[in-house]
Amino acid sequence: KQEVTQIPAALSVPEGENLVLNCSFTDSAIYNLQWFRQDPGKGLTSLLLIQSSQREQTSGRLNASLDKSSGRSTLYIAASQPGDSATYLCAVIRSGGYNKLIFGAGTRLAVHP
Amino acid sequence: DVKVTQSSRYLVKRTGEKVFLECVQDMDHENMFWYRQDPGLGLRLIYFSYDVKMKEKGDIPEGYSVSREKKERFSLILESASTNQTSMYLCASSRVGTSPTGELFFGEGSRLTVL
Numbered sequence: 433k434q435e436v437t438q439i440p441a442a443l444s445v446p447e448g449e450n451l452v453l454n455c456s457f458t459d460s461a462i463y464n465l466q467w468f469r470q471d472p473g474k475g476l477t478s479l480l481l482i483q484s485s486q487r488e489q490t491s492g493r494l495n496a497s498l499d500k501s502s503g504r505s506t507l508y509i510a511a512s513q514p515g516d517s518a519t520y521l522c523a524v525i526r527s528g529g530y531n532k533l534i535f536g537a538g539t540r541l542a543v544h545p
Numbered sequence: 546d547v548k549v550t551q552s553s554r555y556l557v558k559r560t561g562e563k564v565f566l567e568c569v570q571d572m573d574h575e576n577m578f579w580y581r582q583d584p585g586l587g588l589r590l591i592y593f594s595y596d597v598k599m600k601e602k603g604d605i606p607e608g609y610s611v612s613r614e615k616k617e618r619f620s621l622i623l624e625s626a627s628t629n630q631t632s633m634y635l636c637a638s639s640r641v642g643t644s645p646t647g648e649l650f651f652g653e654g655s656r657l658t659v660l
Contacts, residue, residue, distance in 0.1 A: 475549075475635055475651040515589050520589075525647045531579075532603070533649055535588040 434459045434526050438536035445512055445543055453507040453539045455522035460500045462526040466533065467496050469535050470519045479520075480507070512543045548572070550650035551636050558659050564623040565653050568636030576639045577619035578649070579603075581609065581632040588635065594619055595624070626659045633657075 435458045440545055445451055455465070468476040480489045480496040482505070488497040496510040508511045519540045523533040547558040552567040561660045570577065580603075590603030592611040595633075600611050608630060623630055636652040 466647075466649060468651075473633075473654070473656070475551075476547040476649075478648060478650060481648045502622075523649070532590060532593065537587045 434524065434534045435535040436522060436524055436534050438520075438522060439537060440540050441537065442540040443542070445460060446540075447512060447514060447543055447545050449512050449543075450540075451509050451512055451537055453509070453520050453522075453541070455505040455507070457503045457505075457524050457534075459526065461526060462500065462502055465496075465505050465524045467494075467505075468488075468521045470521060470538070472518075476521065483542055511539075512541075514543050514545055517541055518544065529539050546620060547604040548653075549636055549638055549650050549652040551634075551655045553655050556655060556657045558626050558629060558657065559563055560659060562626050562659075564626050564657065564659075566623075566634055566636075566657070568619045568649070568652055569617050569642070570619075570638040571617065571648070572638060572640065572650065573616065574638035574640045574650075575608060578615065578637040579609075579619065579621045580635045580637065582654075583632050591621065591634075600602070623657075626657075628659050631657060631659045 437456045439454045441523040466481045467479040470476045482489050482498045493510040498505045519537040523535045549570045552660045580588045581589045582588045589605050594613040610622045634655045637649045639649045
């Protein structure tokens with residue numbers, strides 16, 4: 433059974449720091465991995481999608497990497513800003529899994545001025 | 546721009562009432578999903594649909610049903626609401642086909658309180 437774990441559960445950093453959020457999964461037979469952002473009381477916003485054949489994806493200050501063999505993904509946020517404060521979730525789609533995502537519990541990020 | 550719209554952001558219902566949560570997407574996506582999100586339990590899949598009139602149970606379908614009469618619309622139905630169905634409900638959609646596939650797009654969520 434696929435399990436997705438995110439570490440740390442919460443993180444508080446000063447503005448301007450570069451930071452790394454971690455996501456690990458137990459079954460390497462994944463179709464893709466997706467990172468989301470969720471603001472309090474809101475839905476999820478897709479940040480980056482990495483296909484299983486890819487190693488990384490970049491969007492602005494965000495960079496996500498994928499290492500299927502070790503069952504890990506990282507989300508790197510450069511030069512963090514208070515507006516980055518949110519919960520970040522990763523999710524994987526199991527190969528042949530009808531596009532059903534398995535979610536991690538998320539990392540709650542607070543960036544203070 | 547990609548758009549998934551949930552008709553109600555906040556609802557308050559009484560125990561035993563029938564509740565309809567509506568979701569519409571404008572991206573011509575084949576797949577649509579209903580999740581609920583609870584503190585400490587994360588996101589759990591209730592039902593999903595991969596085509597019109599097709600549906601499959603997710604991880605926690607008990608107490609819920611769904612309807613997909615048109616490709617763009619996916620409804621979640623609580624036949625007789627109970628207090629343990631108080632939650633945030635999230636609708637999502639994704640497309641099938643050429644790469645990139647499987648990218649999920651979410652609506653803003655519907656927060657349901659059952660008294």
